[in-house]
Amino acid sequence: MEADYTIIGAGVVGLAIARELTAAGKNVVLLEKNSKHGMETSSRNTECIHAGVYYQSDTLKAQLCSKGRGMLYQYCLKNNIPHKRTGKLFLAVTEEEVSKLEETQKVAIKNGLSGIEIIKGSALKEIEPEVNAVAGLLSPDSGIVDSHQLMENLLKEGLEKDLVFAPNCPVESAEFKNGKWLLSIGGSNPTTLETNYVINSAGLYAIELASKVFPEHSFPKLSPTKGCYLRSKKKLDLKHIIYPAMIPGVITERVDATPDLAGYIRFGPNSESIENLEDYKIREELIQEMLPAIQRYLPQITKEDLSIDMAGIRPRIYAAGETPVDFYIKWDQENWLNLIGMESPALTSCLAIAEHVKEMISANS
Ligand SMILES: Cc1cc2nc3c(=O)[nH]c(=O)nc-3n(C[C@H](O)[C@H](O)[C@H](O)COP(=O)(O)OP(=O)(O)OC[C@H]3O[C@@H](n4cnc5c(N)ncnc54)[C@H](O)[C@@H]3O)c2cc1C
Numbered sequence: 001m002e003a004d005y006t007i008i009g010a011g012v013v014g015l016a017i018a019r020e021l022t023a024a025g026k027n028v029v030l031l032e033k034n035s036k037h038g039m040e041t042s043s044r045n046t047e048c049i050h051a052g053v054y055y056q057s058d059t060l061k062a063q064l065c066s067k068g069r070g071m072l073y074q075y076c077l078k079n080n081i082p083h084k085r086t087g088k089l090f091l092a093v094t095e096e097e098v099s100k101l102e103e104t105q106k107v108a109i110k111n112g113l114s115g116i117e118i119i120k121g122s123a124l125k126e127i128e129p130e131v132n133a134v135a136g137l138l139s140p141d142s143g144i145v146d147s148h149q150l151m152e153n154l155l156k157e158g159l160e161k162d163l164v165f166a167p168n169c170p171v172e173s174a175e176f177k178n179g180k181w182l183l184s185i186g187g188s189n190p191t192t193l194e195t196n197y198v199i200n201s202a203g204l205y206a207i208e209l210a211s212k213v214f215p216e217h218s219f220p221k222l223s224p225t226k227g228c229y230l231r232s233k234k235k236l237d238l239k240h241i242i243y244p245a246m247i248p249g250v251i252t253e254r255v256d257a258t259p260d261l262a263g264y265i266r267f268g269p270n271s272e273s274i275e276n277l278e279d280y281k282i283r284e285e286l287i288q289e290m291l292p293a294i295q296r297y298l299p300q301i302t303k304e305d306l307s308i309d310m311a312g313i314r315p316r317i318y319a320a321g322e323t324p325v326d327f328y329i330k331w332d333q334e335n336w337l338n339l340i341g342m343e344s345p346a347l348t349s350c351l352a353i354a355e356h357v358k359e360m361i362s363a364n365s
Contacts, residue, residue: 003029003164005361006183006195008171008209010037012147012350013342014201015154020354021361022161029193030163031185033170033205038151041203042347044280044312045227046258046266048241049073049143050345051088053108053116054248059326060356062111065345068352069141072150075351081149082261088142088241091133093296100245101137107248108139115140130238131297142241146261147347154350174198174213174336181335199357201339204277204315210338220317220328220341227269228282229309230290232301235263242297255293266309267294280311317341329356331364 005021007014010032018030034040049069055062076083092098101118108116119127120135128136159165172186183193202209207222242257251271258266267290287306294301317325317340328340337360339353346353 001029001191001193003027003193003195005029005197005199006031006181006193007199007201008183009200009202009206010155010165010167011040011042011201011203012038012151012154012347013042013203013339013353014199015151015158016350016354017199017201017357018158018163018165019154019161020351020358022158022163024358028158028163029195030158030165031169031171031183031193032165032167033187035167037155037165037167038148041312041315042147042151044310045147045344045347046229046256046269047144047147047260047347048088048258049083049085049145050348051108051113051139051141052111052345052348053088053113053139053142054104055111055345056249057111060329061326061345061349064327064349064352064356066112067355068345068349071351071355072145072348073143076145076150079153081153082146083143084261085141085143086240086259088139088243089128089131089136090139090243090245091131091297092135092245093133095134097245098135100247101135104246104248105137108137113139113141128239130236130300131242132299133297137245138240144241144258144261145347171202171209176333176336196335197361198336199339200337201342203342204313206315206338206340206342207317210332210340213336214332217332219338220325223316223318224274224277224313225316226272226274226279226311226313228272228286228311229266229268230287230306231309232265232267232305233307234305236265236298236300237263238265238298244293244297255290257294257298267306268309269312274313277313280313282308282311284308314343315341316343327353329353329360331360335364337361
């Protein structure tokens with residue numbers, strides 16, 4: 001088998017890149033180790049379209065989120081993908097927490113977001129009657145999207161432009177020979193694939209694969225954490241995504257609430273260590289653990305209203321073991337592009353990431 005461009009990994013990022021490159025007339029093969037696309041992180045997340053309130057402005061995360069958010073809303077509208085511009089409310093439950101909203105507002109304005117305002121008293125009750133809070137910082141451009149339908153559509157568009165999609169094709173190793181990459185594919189029908197360009201978009205496994213191919217190279221360290229969710233069994237007319245007040249840049253344990261497109265609410269994700277990269281189990285005690293944080297702003301929610309939902313694993317990377325770093329999108333050797341640490345907001349940013357990759361390819365050829 002031969003291909004000009006080979007993408008490894010059919011999550012939302014690999015699918016968006018496949019769509020972008022095939023639309024530009026490139027010959028593309030998309031390899032996926034699972035039996036279907038999007039079975040890992042891309043279908044295990046909050047499905048929030050982030051406005052990019054608090055990412056540091058000089059990062060790829062900030063730039064691609066801001067651009068990708070607009071592209072995603074337009075794409076959803078054009079292709080009838082279920083989504084909603086709900087807005088996000090950062091909530092201060094006490095007067096002392098209002099200063100955190102002011103801090104967040106400053107960062108959001110610095111990041112170029114518009115319409116970011118602090119709302120109090122009856123005005124807050126009017127826009128979000130369900131919550132207990134003294135003030136809320138409104139980010140009007142945040143929203144929610146059906147990630148499954150988004151991925152279906154990206155794949156459909158790729159296939160219409162002659163994308164070759166190969167599920168059940170785990171890439172095990174690669175060798176650079178005579179100016180081309182030779183990929184060894186395992187699974188029940190092992191084979192090899194010769195290709196000019198490789199785009200490693202293997203999510204949680206991208207570093208493992210890159211380290212096998214470039215053993216001399218030092219990649220960022222993967223520090224995966226599990227995010228578990230609860231779900232409300234009763235419908236609640238929550239209009240916005242809710243975030244408890246926070247200090248931008250400081251990672252603290254908090255419980256967010258995100259309304260889904262069916263009118264139910266997803267609570268979380270929390271942050272837990274994992275046993276392995278397939279550890280999606282959720283402890284029953286999580287209901288009791290999250291309940292007090294939920295009842296702070298939604299006192300009407302009882303233990304009986306909550307059930308265990310699902311979990312996802314963040315492909316977070318650390319530079320020197322301390323602070324999380326930016327998306328890593330780099331040519332690590334001629335014709336081999338690694339996408340590493342593609343955690344949130346990579347769903348929001350997927351179309352902008354794809355465009356960025358296309359530009360990197362043009363600049364490289
Ligand atoms: C708890 C949680 C909440 C999140 N919430 C949000 C949110 O609200 N908004 C937002 O924008 N982002 C959010 N994210 C981030 C978002 O989900 C991810 O950034 C995005 O899904 C990453 O997509 P991906 O395609 O890079 O990875 P993945 O979806 O993991 O896809 C990688 C694919 O590569 C395949 N693969 C791996 N190794 C190989 C191999 N050797 N050969 C072939 N195939 C291989 C895998 O099977 C997988 O299908 C969240 C993430 C988590 C964990």
